[in-house]
Amino acid sequence: MDIDWIGWKRALIDLFFPGDCPICKRAAYLDDVSFACLSCLDEVAWIRGARCKFCGVGMDGMEYAGLTCKNCRERTPLFQGGRSLFHLNPAGRSIIHEIKYQGNKRILEDISFFLERAPGFLDFITGTVLIPVPLHRKKLNKRTYNQSLWIAKALAKEAGISTVVYDCLIRTRHTPSQTKLDREQRQKNMKNAFALKQGTCLDGFHRAVLVDDVYTTGATLDACAKALIDSGFGQVEVATLGHG
Template sequence: MRLSNGLRKIFRAVADVVFPRVCVGCGDIVEDFAPDAPGDAGGAGEAASPPPLRHVCAKCAEKIEIVREPCCTTCGYPFHGIFAEEAAHGAMRLCPHCDGLAPAYREGRTVVLMKAAARALVHELKYHKGLHVLDDMAALARRSEGVLRFVRGTVLVPVPLHPRKERERGFNQSRVLADCLARDAGGATRVEELLRREADTVSQTTFDRKTRRANLKNAFALAPGAVITPGQHYMLVDDVFTTGSTLNSCAGVLRRAGCLTLDIVTFGHG
């Protein structure tokens, strides 16, 4: 039996009383009414709006840095100060993170910088089976300038986990994030699992780009039965952009399979 929106709200309200929501960033209780996050509190005399984030308190939400343009066209990292001025005049397109990457895709965008509560959201999802934070991550993606427009109408291809790791986690975080993006972008946006991970590599989080590139050699392959349509616009989806090595390795597989138009999108950067 499917619940109506009204009943769903009632059950959620009761659950919040019995099991108060705790901020993933600081551990405080998340209040029902707080300034709209991040950094969009109402003006004087205006009633405070319910926060769009259910698992981040208003104080921590204000510290989340949503990426705005101008930004690096390869990874989405935002330009600041003089670099922003140069980018606005077309004099700068790549950030230092992408120096030497030689991307096998066209462009990239990211939603937030991996700091403070944004990092806590990703860690809650990945390491604590925190599917409950997906609504917050989707809310941030909706607030990110142009991300939904960037992915709309594309085929979203999640970066795959090795089957062993996916069994342990219970899901692929890139897949569930891709599902959220497809839902909110609308139109013809859809998700297709076109890749598989063949090598059960160790965690890459502490490695530099050179080491990651070596570890990821031949780590990915086209999934059985996957079909690449040359004229289709494909979009690789991952949770975090660090050095770009994982995404670039996946992009190479899709390129060799005949993909002509390929971009990337990530939730976090850093």
């Protein structure tokens, strides 16, 4: 007797994960390949081509190594380089929302499809130590998960054994929400908000890449970079899913 394994698998997925595509909100796993519809992933504003060397924002014009956006020119970040996968258009926002606020890790099962759509990103993180931006203990207790750690783990899985995740930063201050603050205020708000966990050892690593869900002003990532640089670790870069 032929057993319809695919049918069974779908039925089980239906039962345990009544999951819909986070972008169009329809059942999307029926193609049996990805969690989000591939056609919906094509609506995401993937960053290809020319981009800022620090924050990774996509830019018009020629691709060259030293290209720097206005924000990063006005205030040069402490980290030396960065990449983002996509700009925050509505489709990209849906992905972030799903992970960050719905606690839906499953969209990260599609990370290989993300990486295919943003050339060079995988090379950028390969062979590095990925360090997730931490949440303050209070926030972590409330949310129960750190989405940046999820993202770092998903990226490391794709990059292979030369890439490791090291959850070595802590947030020493419970900082007020930043959503209403401008760039300068964010920077002040973040000052000395991070430190390395006791016993952290980065010997043997050449490049550290800080991982966060979204790049907004870069203030949080910069404060994390400072904690690493102050400890004597020089080569710090950043990687985020979204930019905007």
